[in-house]
Amino acid sequence: MTQQVAFNQGLLDFLQHSPSPGHAVASMVKELEAAGFKALSESDEWQLTPGQGYWLVREGRSIIAFRLGEQPVAETGVRMMGAHTDSPCLKVKPNAELFHHGYLQLGVEVYGGMLQHPWFDRDLSLAGQVHFQDEAGKLQVALLAIEKPIAVIPSLAIHLDREANKDSTINAQLHLPPILGMTKEEQASPSFVLREWLARQLRQTGHQVTQVIDYDLCFYDTQAPALVGLEQELISSARLDNLLSCYTGLQALLSTSSSLAVTSLLVCNDHEEVGSASAIGAQGPFLESVLRRLSGAEQAYQRMIARSLFISCDNAHALHPNFADKHDENHGPLINAGPVIKVNANQRYATTAETSALFSHFCDLAKVPYQRFVVRADMGCGSTIGPIAGTKLGVRVVDVGAPQWAMHSIRETAGTKDAWYLNQALHAFLNQWQGD
Structure with a gap:
């Protein structure tokens, strides 16, 4: 080599x-x-x-x-x-949970001057820092990266937006919250779904977590970096x-x-x-x-x-x-x-x-x-x-x-x-x- x-x-x-x-x-x-x-x-x-x-x-x-x-x-x-x-990425808001029409979504902020269209239809996951209280009552911080895809931002079908290839405007507040799955809004606990889920993920990696206090999390594309081209002369990542x-x-x-x-x-x-x-x-x-x-x-x-x-x-x-x-x-x-x-x-x-x-x-x-x-x-x-x-x-x-x-x-x-x-x-x- x-x-x-x-x-x-x-x-x-x-x-x-x-x-x-x-x-x-x-x-x-x-x-x-x-x-x-x-x-x-x-x-x-x-x-x-x-x-x-x-x-x-x-x-x-x-x-x-x-x-x-x-x-x-x-x-x-x-x-x-x-x-x-x-x-540039999508950062998760503090009170992120959104329940719309039977779907669980997370509210996000656009971090930096990112190109927004390429974020649609990607296998997304979460990574960053999580601050939590341990069993002794002390505040701790841990890095967390969920390696499996857990979210997607689906595009609107061309049949419902015939001008999409000519003039497509993205509203960051309305159109970028990723979808994490199905939910029944009446059974959900707003503002705690994400924190409880993060606590479970941390416990699985050996952390003693009583409650998640805060986080600095971003969505990322789970597709791995790759060499591209007939002669593998390009790096895509x-x-x-x-x-x-x-x-x-x-x-x-x-x-x-x-x-x-x-x-x-x-x-x-x-x-x-x-x-x-x-x-x-x-x-x-x-x-x-x-x-x-x-x-x-x-x-x-x-x-x-x-x-x-x-x-x-x-x-x-x-x-x-x-x-x-x-x-x-x-x-x-x-x-x-x-x-x-x-x-x-x-x-x-x-x-x-x-x-x-x-x-x-x-x-x-x-x-x-x-x-x-x-x-x-x-x-x-x-x-x-x-x-x-x-x-x-x-x-x-x-x-x-x-x-x-x-x-x-x-x-x-x-x-x-x-x-x-x-x-x-x-x-x-x-x-x-x-x-x-």
Whole structure:
């Protein structure tokens, strides 16, 4: 098995076992622990050893992992990679139970800017965090992923909406609540059906649950990730945006040696898809607080920032052959043609000419191709955690990502070469770059 094939198989496994941000973080922690990285708590005083790897988590959904270099960070800077653990989805409301015409449904909120039509007629299930009271009266939290399909959002038949293929409008409040089955409304107990069902699921996994207090749950598609194409050159999966980058950055960090002089760091935040404004999002203090603890005094912190580089990894829009006119004619990235350097004059991406040149250099060191993306001048542009990191920290930033189709759909597509190419460029950044 070649390195690229093994890497992609690992990516598929990671995607399969990460149906929610909490599960993605748990999957990353498992790999970090297997590689000898040690857990840290923000509430403890840290005693760090050069060459050792560490990780810490906030609220179970955002993670920072780093390997401390042999030299002080003020003298070398920190080589940082950033991604996000969340993806657009349907989040379950607190009082979710709906009883309509003999069917049990759950009320949902649209999380992030998702494509809504692809969520219809999918085999859906639930995943996320459940907070409960145990038999000793203490509050606990557990990750829960129901692996079997338990819900569906059925489409309206074409016979009942003859204009569906021309102009179909979805009302998120009325048309997106998934159906979980049949029920008799008069026998139902509103606001407790879901919690009681969750309690039973947790007990089956060994948890001592007296009652479920609250939850952070999302619906997800149970269809497994897959290789697609006559030559299996495409990856089809949910949550490629942006778990592909989380996995790619993690593997690059795990490749670092304990003898490196420079500290390497990966941050993966929740809440990017809704603006990052939270205690665990990129606009929060999580990353800055860790960097200040690594540097110590203010002078050392400022010297560290001046010597650091942050690579914001978030997937890019690949040119779609059926909609090629949606791209600038000179900036339409192709799948399996290398990672994409993302540029925007209005600072929706944080790339500068300097940081673009640096990332190009990393690709050259790794002997992988690279591309550039600029949105059409008559279209709006999305954003990433890159501008946030640049604004909050004052650090140099480059925005890059693997090209993909169907961004923010329930099922997205990327290339089998591009995640590997990106990993190799990040590996060169952490292990081969002489610094600048």
